[in-house]
Amino acid sequence: MIREFTINEVWFLVQALRWTVLLALIAFAGGGLVGLAIAILRVSQARLSRALALGYIKIFQGTPLLMQLYLLHFGSSLVGIEANAWVSAALALTLYSSAFLSEIWRGCIQAIPRGQWDGAHALGLSHLQQLRLVILPQAVRIAIPPTVGFLVQILKGTSLASIIGFTELTRAAQMVNNATFRPLIVYGLVAGLYFSLCWPLSLLSQRLERRLDWEELRTVKASVQ
Numbered sequence: 001m002i003r004e005f006t007i008n009e010v011w012f013l014v015q016a017l018r019w020t021v022l023l024a025l026i027a028f029a030g031g032g033l034v035g036l037a038i039a040i041l042r043v044s045q046a047r048l049s050r051a052l053a054l055g056y057i058k059i060f061q062g063t064p065l066l067m068q069l070y071l072l073h074f075g076s077s078l079v080g081i082e083a084n085a086w087v088s089a090a091l092a093l094t095l096y097s098s099a100f101l102s103e104i105w106r107g108c109i110q111a112i113p114r115g116q117w118d119g120a121h122a123l124g125l126s127h128l129q130q131l132r133l134v135i136l137p138q139a140v141r142i143a144i145p146p147t148v149g150f151l152v153q154i155l156k157g158t159s160l161a162s163i164i165g166f167t168e169l170t171r172a173a174q175m176v177n178n179a180t181f182r183p184l185i186v187y188g189l190v191a192g193l194y195f196s197l198c199w200p201l202s203l204l205s206q207r208l209e210r211r212l213d214w215e216e217l218r219t220v221k222a223s224v225q
Contacts, residue, residue, distance in 0.1 A: 005180040010189065016172030017193055023168060024155045026090045031097025031154070032147075038102035043109050045127055053102070060099035066160050068092045073164040089161035097154055104150060108143040109135055145212060149205035152198045159194075169193060 003009075041053035060068065073088035083091075112135050120130040162171035173190040177183050 002181055003179045005176075005182045005185055009176045009180060009186075012176060013169065013172050013186075013189060013193065016167060016169045017197075019166075020155065020158050020168040021197070023089055023093065023158045023161060023166070024151070027093030027097050027154050027158070028151055030090070030094035031101050034094065034098035035101030035105060038098060039105040039109060040131060042102065042106040043131070057099045057103060060096055061103075065092065065096050065157055066163060068096055069160060069164055085161070085164050085166035088164055089158075089166045093154065093157060093161070096157065097150070100150060100153075101147065104146045105139065105143050108139040108146075111142055112138050141212060145205050145209035148201060148208060152201045152205070155197055155201070156194065 038053045038056060041049045042057075044050055044053075069088065069092045072092045073083060073085065076083040076088070109131075116134055116138065117130060120134040125133065158168055159170040161168055162174065165171070167175075169190055173186050177186045180186065
């Protein structure tokens with residue numbers, strides 16, 4: 001029996017939005033922690049560490065997120081682990097996010113002038129101390145705009161979790177559409193909800209980037225004077 005599309009269906013979609021946000025935050029936090037470790041390995045002085053980190057990045061950047069979700073969710077049963085949709089989606093998005101965040105942060109670390117490394121080395125600091133005390137605090141400022149911008153990609157990527165049965169916004173939309181047969185209304189509303197999350201983050205990323213550019217320009221002018 002076909003149901004009418006009412007305020008109850010709208011509220012169901014809005015409630016599903018919280019799971020989208022929560023999954024994105026988990027993936028962002030987990031991906032950030034793993035990504036930072038991979039980024040540090042990428043700028044390590046040890047060739048093996050750099051090679052392993054690069055291999056990790058190539059695997060997760062070079063394969064579709066959809067395939068990673070399938071392999072983690074259905075492949076875990078081959079080793080005797082029954083992972084639910086929550087765990088599979090969170091883990092897949094964390095690994096996927098970490099590969100991209102590590103490259104974003106690696107670029108920001110390498111954007112710090114070589115003189116900063118040389119100065120820290122002259123103070124007798126080890127490589128890790130140079131990173132922790134001198135390089136990373138400066139790289140954080142550069143990394144904020146692209147990192148916020150990538151959060152938009154994570155939010156949109158959560159929609160693929162519906163494939164393995166995780167009930168976030170896209171999966172909720174499929175359920176409502178199957179009951180009401182109003183695809184234009186349902187998916188139009190879902191698109192609006194995604195837009196309401198992603199657009200402010202995009203604006204924030206652009207604002208932070210402009211502010212950083214302005215501060216750098218002001219610093220250059222001050223040094224010239």
